[in-house]
Amino acid sequence: MRELALTPLFADMHIHIGGTESGRPVKITASRQMTLHRILEEASERKGIEVIGIIDAHVPEVQAELTELIERKRADQLADGGIRYKQTTLLLGSEVEVKEPGRGEAHFLCYLPSLKEMQQFTTWLAARCKNVTLSSQRIACTTYELQVYIDQLGGVVIPAHIFTPHKGLYGSCTDRLAEVADPALICAVELGLSANTVMADQISELHDKTFLTNSDAHSLGKIGREYQSIALAEANFREWKAMLLRQDGRTVLANYGLHPRLGKYHQTVCQACQSPLPLEWVERCPQCGKKAVVRGVAERISQLADVAQGVHPPFRPAYVEQYPLEFLPGIGPKRREQLYRAFGTEMNILHRADEESLAAVVGEGIAEVIIQARTGRLEVQAGGAGLYGRIGNKQ
Ligand SMILES: [Zn+2]
Ligand SMILES: [Zn+2]
Numbered sequence: 001m002r003e004l005a006l007t008p009l010f011a012d013m014h015i016h017i018g019g020t021e022s023g024r025p026v027k028i029t030a031s032r033q034m035t036l037h038r039i040l041e042e043a044s045e046r047k048g049i050e051v052i053g054i055i056d057a058h059v060p061e062v063q064a065e066l067t068e069l070i071e072r073k074r075a076d077q078l079a080d081g082g083i084r085y086k087q088t089t090l091l092l093g094s095e096v097e098v099k100e101p102g103r104g105e106a107h108f109l110c111y112l113p114s115l116k117e118m119q120q121f122t123t124w125l126a127a128r129c130k131n132v133t134l135s136s137q138r139i140a141c142t143t144y145e146l147q148v149y150i151d152q153l154g155g156v157v158i159p160a161h162i163f164t165p166h167k168g169l170y171g172s173c174t175d176r177l178a179e180v181a182d183p184a185l186i187c188a189v190e191l192g193l194s195a196n197t198v199m200a201d202q203i204s205e206l207h208d209k210t211f212l213t214n215s216d217a218h219s220l221g222k223i224g225r226e227y228q229s230i231a232l233a234e235a236n237f238r239e240w241k242a243m244l245l246r247q248d249g250r251t252v253l254a255n256y257g258l259h260p261r262l263g264k265y266h267q268t269v270c271q272a273c274q275s276p277l278p279l280e281w282v283e284r285c286p287q288c289g290k291k292a293v294v295r296g297v298a299e300r301i302s303q304l305a306d307v308a309q310g311v312h313p314p315f316r317p318a319y320v321e322q323y324p325l326e327f328l329p330g331i332g333p334k335r336r337e338q339l340y341r342a343f344g345t346e347m348n349i350l351h352r353a354d355e356e357s358l359a360a361v362v363g364e365g366i367a368e369v370i371i372q373a374r375t376g377r378l379e380v381q382a383g384g385a386g387l388y389g390r391i392g393n394k395q
Pocket of ligand 2: 095
């Protein structure tokens with residue numbers, strides 16, 4: 001048998017639409033600059049991300065925009081699922097919220113092969129939620145029902161940002177997957193911005209799951225703040241799904257994610273006075289006395305952990321701590337523009353350009369910061385209760 005030729009591609013599978021071209025809001029908290037067209041341009045021409053998941057593709061007006069792109073031959077519908085635009089393949093996704101009785105809310109990412117299945121899903125969704133033109137809507141069904149329906153359509157359901165205190169499956173809804181879902185229908189989970197592979201593999205029931213690191217971008221600049229390198233034979237939905245199941249060598253080659261301490265919910269912090277709190281759960285803040293403590297992802301994982309740190313399944317790829325340009329000290333919009341002009345895409349700047357050529361464009365100091373970011377040598381102050389961590393230079 002001939003070996004399959006696989007290509008490494010960058011993928012970011014959780015990108016929100018802020019608004020439609022006609023100006024209607026989709027994800028209320030996302031920037032209105034996040035239109036379908038601008039996302040596609042940013043991913044293809046600026047960030048250099050070859051596979052993206054548009055997670056608001058259930059919105060009828062977004063579907064109409066996609067249909068128009070295809071009819072005007074500016075994008076191609078792929079036979080094996082997904083839509084090709086310039087250098088990037090768009091996969092159709094939808095984020096929904098499920099709340100079962102007696103449990104907190106959890107978010108799920110549903111991906112479907114093509115517009116046809118997504119339109120079917122929209123009809124199903126419309127019967128179960130208030131407003132199908134908006135993002136991340138609460139739907140009246142159980143997680144299990146959602147899984148079975150999406151599976152019938154040939155799609156996959158992936159629990160989103162699983163550890164976050166607000167709306168993550170472990171963060172707010174359950175201690176064990178099997179309590180709410182069919183674990184066999186979960187082939188992958190999204191780590192979210194405050195956890196990495198070392199943390200997540202402390203939970204044994206995640207050892208057979210593929211880990212995804214996605215940006216959950218609410219603005220154009222944040223596309224690709226987390227992403228993965230994946231090996232596919234071709235960029236389309238069928239290949240991507242086979243990759244989640246790790247079939248015939250298709251796999252995640254590396255997860256590129258924020259340093260977990262940079263994430264907004266890494267440590268337990270009181271939202272009222274911003275004091276970081278110890279690992280033992282307290283309801284009331286010992287500093288200011290208010291009941292505003294937001295449990296951090298690190299604490300939640302330590303509660304659920306049943307495997308020693310450092311034990312991983314053999315297929316688990318490296319988690320490369322990644323500092324997007326936007327987070328780096330001393331690199332504002334003007335410098336970023338210079339870098340893009342010189343090196344094309346952010347992936348080129350972060351991964352490929354050498355220190356000398358970087359220094360020729362932005363000077364030695366900044367070039368050094370970019371190289372330090374590439375090799376994980378920056379110091380990070382932990383984030384929590386909705387505030388990002390901060391980067392300082394390590395001496
Ligand atoms: Zn979410
Ligand atoms: Zn989201």
